Amino acid sequence: EAQVTQNPRYLITVTGKKLTVTCSQNMNHEYMSWYRQDPGLGLRQIYYSMNVEVTDKGDVPEGYKVSRKEKRNFPLILESPSPNQTSLYFCASSLPGITGELFFGEGSRLTVL
Amino acid sequence: AQSVAQPEDQVNVAEGNPLTVKCTYSVSGNPYLFWYVQYPNRGLQFLLKYITGDNLVKGSYGFEAEFNKSQTSFHLKKPSALVSDSALYFCAVRPYGGATNKLIFGTGTLLAVQP
Numbered sequence: 001e002a003q004v005t006q007n008p009r010y011l012i013t014v015t016g017k018k019l020t021v022t023c024s025q026n027m028n029h030e031y032m033s034w035y036r037q038d039p040g041l042g043l044r045q046i047y048y049s050m051n052v053e054v055t056d057k058g059d060v061p062e063g064y065k066v067s068r069k070e071k072r073n074f075p076l077i078l079e080s081p082s083p084n085q086t087s088l089y090f091c092a093s094s095l096p097g098i099t100g101e102l103f104f105g106e107g108s109r110l111t112v113l
Numbered sequence: 114a115q116s117v118a119q120p121e122d123q124v125n126v127a128e129g130n131p132l133t134v135k136c137t138y139s140v141s142g143n144p145y146l147f148w149y150v151q152y153p154n155r156g157l158q159f160l161l162k163y164i165t166g167d168n169l170v171k172g173s174y175g176f177e178a179e180f181n182k183s184q185t186s187f188h189l190k191k192p193s194a195l196v197s198d199s200a201l202y203f204c205a206v207r208p209y210g211g212a213t214n215k216l217i218f219g220t221g222t223l224l225a226v227q228p
Contacts, residue, residue: 004156031214042117042203043157043218050213058215090156094214098207099145099164102216104156 002027004105006091012111013081021076021108023091029103030096032074033058034066037088037107046089049074050096081112115140117206119219126194127227134189134222136204145207146187147216148178152200160202163187174198194226 004025013019025032033048035058045058049068063085065077074093078085088109092102118137126132138144145164149157161172168180178189187204201223205216 033215035218040220042220043216045215048213048215056213092157096214098214099162100214101147101159101162102157102214103159104149106156107154 002103004091004093004103006089006105006108008108009106010109012113014113015082016080019078019081019110021078021089021091021110023074023076023105024072025074025091025093025103026072027093027095027103028071029093030071032068032091032093033102034064034074034076035090035092036060037090043090046076078110081110083112086110086112115206115208115217117204117217117219119202119204119222121222122220123223123225125225125227128196129193132191132194132198132224132226134202134204134224136187136189136219137185138187138204138206139185140206140208140217142208146178146180147205147207148172148176148187148189149203149205150174150200151203151221157203160189194224196226196228199224199226 007022030051034046035043037043044060047066049055091105094100094102116139147162148160163170163180171177204219
């Protein structure tokens with residue numbers, strides 16, 4: 001089954017404790033991206049990757065890092081989480097070409113205390 | 114600035130009645146337009162998209178959307194609502210000629226279908 005898999009789905013952590021949210025897709029997509037969803041703000045792009053070893057900032061990259069060492073994986077790293085990073089995070093992927101739709105993971109709800 | 118507006122935070126409709134969820138956009142050039150649905154505790158699921166051609170686009174679960182260039186709108190419609198259609202709906206736009214696959218999302222509209 002074609003899917004984007006995120007882990008963990010739910011996480012409660014404390015300020016400053018590094019964490020990684022993993023994302024993996026099995027559709028051989030070149031493009032991958034991370035979004036955060038906040039009430040009243042919709043989804044905002046954090047980082048994206050056009051292909052292996054190619055990453056770039058989205059609209060709200062502060063406080064986040066990413067890497068793309070393999071085509072299927074695109075982890076999101078919070079080096080020193082803060083309470084304003086409490087949010088619902090989605091990983092997405094798509095084929096190259098700008099007419100294609102994004103395929104989303106199930107989401108990771110992160111709470112930073 | 115490129116943006117998408119969903120003017121209604123919530124739409125209430127009775128089961129069996131037609132539904133409309135509104136979306137307007139502001140981008141440079143011709144846009145690529147998308148609708149997604151999000152059920153509770155789930156990721157976003159693709160419903161339909163407008164790329165070019167016929168202004169009326171048909172998608173999953175009986176939904177359709179009408180692209181109106183003069184009004185810069187892309188409203189989502191369904192002739193007969195089901196209780197199971199209750200969910201959060203997002204409109205999104207990808208600016209024509211953009212260098213990435215990025216989507217700009219609206220703030221979402223909660224659709225509540227009453228039995």
